[in-house]
Amino acid sequence: xxxQLANWAQNILDKFxxxxxxxxxxxxxxxxxxxxxxxxxxxxxxxxxxxxFGNADYGLGLPFPTLLAGLAxxxxxxxxxxxxxxxxxxxxxxxxxVTMLVAVFTVHLPxxxxxxxxxxxxxxxxxxxxxxxRLSAAKDILKEHGNYQWxxxxxxxxxxxxxxxxxxxxxxxxxxxxxxxxxxxxxxxYYLDKWFRx
Numbered sequence: 092x093x094x095q096l097a098n099w100a101q102n103i104l105d106k107f108x109x110x111x112x113x114x115x116x117x118x119x120x121x122x123x124x125x126x127x128x129x130x131x132x133x134x135x136x137x138x139x140x141x142x143x144f145g146n147a148d149y150g151l152g153l154p155f156p157t158l159l160a161g162l163a164x165x166x167x168x169x170x171x172x173x174x175x176x177x178x179x180x181x182x183x184x185x186x187x188x189v190t191m192l193v194a195v196f197t198v199h200l201p202x203x204x205x206x207x208x209x210x211x212x213x214x215x216x217x218x219x220x221x222x223x224x225r226l227s228a229a230k231d232i233l234k235e236h237g238n239y240q241w242x243x244x245x246x247x248x249x250x251x252x253x254x255x256x257x258x259x260x261x262x263x264x265x266x267x268x269x270x271x272x273x274x275x276x277x278x279x280x281y282y283l284d285k286w287f288r289x
Contacts, residue, residue, distance in 0.1 A: 177278020
C-alpha cells in the first residue's frame with residue numbers, strides 16, 4: 092500500500108516536470124524589474140553614483156569609481172534585458188551575483204540581516220528599540236499633522252534597516268538561475284541550444 096502510494100505520488104510529480112520551465116521564468120521575471128530599476132536609477136544619476144562610489148567620507152571609497160559605477164550600471168541594465176529575453180542567463184547571472192556581493196559587503200553588511208527593521212526578527216539589530224521608538228514618533232507626528240488614514244491606506248510606515256536581506260535573496264535567486272538556466276520554451280537560450288545541437 093505504501094509503495095503504491097509512493098509510486099502514485101511520484102507519477103504525479105513526474106507529470107509536473109513538463110512545467111519546470113515556470114520556475115526559471117518566474118525567477119527571471121521577478122529579478123528583471125529589480126535590476127532595471129536599480130540600473131536606470133544609476134543611469135539617471137550617474138554623476139552622483141560615481142561620486143558616492145569614490146568618496147571615502149560619505150560613500151564607498153572604492154578605487155576607479157567611474158569604471159566601477161559604469162560596470163555596475165551596465166550590468167544591471169543589460170542584465171534586466173537579458174533576463175526578460177532569457178538570453179545568456181547563466182552568463183549574466185555571474186556579474187549580477189558579483190554586484191550583489193559588492194552591495195552586501197560594501198553597503199549593507201554593517202546593518203545586519205534585516206532590510207526592514209522588525210523587533211520580531213531573530214536578527215533584529217541591537218538598537219531595534221530606538222528604531223521602533225523613532226518610528227512611533229514619526230507615526231505620532233503624521234497622525235497629528237497629516238491624514239494618517241490616507242497615508243497608510245495601502246500599507247504601514249516602516250523604517251528601512253538597509254541590511255543584507257534583499258541583496259542576499261537576489262544573490263540566491265541568481266545562483267539558482269546560474270545552475271538551472273533560463274528554462275524551456277519561453278527563453279532565447281532554449282531555442283539557441285536546440286539550434287546549435289542540431
